[in-house]
Amino acid sequence: MKTILQTVLAVVGLALGSGSAAAQTEWLMASGYPESNYFTQNIRTFIEEVGANSDLQIELAPNDTLIKLDAIKTAVQRGQVQMGEIRLGVYSNEDPMYELEALPFVAPTYADAWLLKDLQREYFDTLMTEAGLRVLFYAPWPGQGFYTRDEVTAVSGFSGKKLRIFSAPTQRMGEMMGFEATILPFAEVPQAFSTGLIDSLFTSPQTGIDIQAWDNTKYFMKVGAMYSKNAVIVSESYWEELSPETQEVVLAAAKRAELRGWEMSAKADAEQTGVLAQNGMTVTEASEEVVGRMTEVGDALLEDWRGKASPEAIAVLDRYLALR
Missing domain, CATH: 3.40.190.10 (Periplasmic binding protein-like II)
Known part of the structure; x- marks a missing residue:
């Protein structure tokens, strides 16, 4: 009887362990910048928040280590990775909207760039939906x-x-x-x-x-x-596989990441010219x-x-x- 009970408990334990593993979703994300870059630091915080509050675990491959920056959008579309960070201006040949904020003095302050971002969002959502993608958040480069x-x-x-x-x-x-x-x-x-x-x-x-x-x-x-933007994107097909609860966690973390990314950019804009000066x-x-x-x-x-x-x-x- 003791042996039978031990066997049953072992099987139950394996089943529970298998169910736990199955419940965890693992994604891979590609980005183009080093760990010291505030874009990467912001994404790291986003990933940590998502992992701490949902069953979605995201592994980040930064600094072009997996996919070159200019190829990330295509890689996400093809399903090579579930997520990626892209620079919008790279895709100006696809639609002029991608290059609007990169025109000199169209949006020459953070306040202007934030307003333009909000007004562009619906247009970009349409473009991304047609490409099988979804934008989670935007972050700007300094001047x-x-x-x-x-x-x-x-x-x-x-x-x-x-x-x-x-x-x-x-x-x-x-x-x-x-x-x-x-x-x-x-x-x-x-x-x-x-x-x-x-x-x-x-x-x-x-x-x-x-x-x-x-x-x-x-x-x-x-x-x-100009304050040109990057965007963090996800494959729509993979997005639809997430539970509604996980989607809510990701969207909430993305909202915080967008605001944080703009704050980090503004702080970098004020500090980084000093770093250049310190290096001669x-x-x-x-x-x-x-x-x-x-x-x-x-x-x-x-x-x-x-x-x-x-x-x-x-x-x-x-x-x-x-x-x-």
């Missing part, structure tokens, strides 16, 4: 600036410099400012410096720190001008001439944008401009 090897105080100083930028609109901006502009993924920037493909950057202080820009440039001219870089504010020229470029690019955007996208822009 942008020019990294150069020698000091530049006037627009004429940009002429002929080889500039790395990150999107089609910033490539056009660079060209209109006098640069030879090239779009390159984040991970390829150090090698591009070493081979002479580039000698300048237009990017945020965060990216400058991530790639140790002081190894290849000596001056950072802060412009601001000279940090300056853009001159009135540079800001004036970039504003002219932004106006021209915005008119071009209107010419290729859908009526629905233009309606979002017009509503934003009326409320700003």
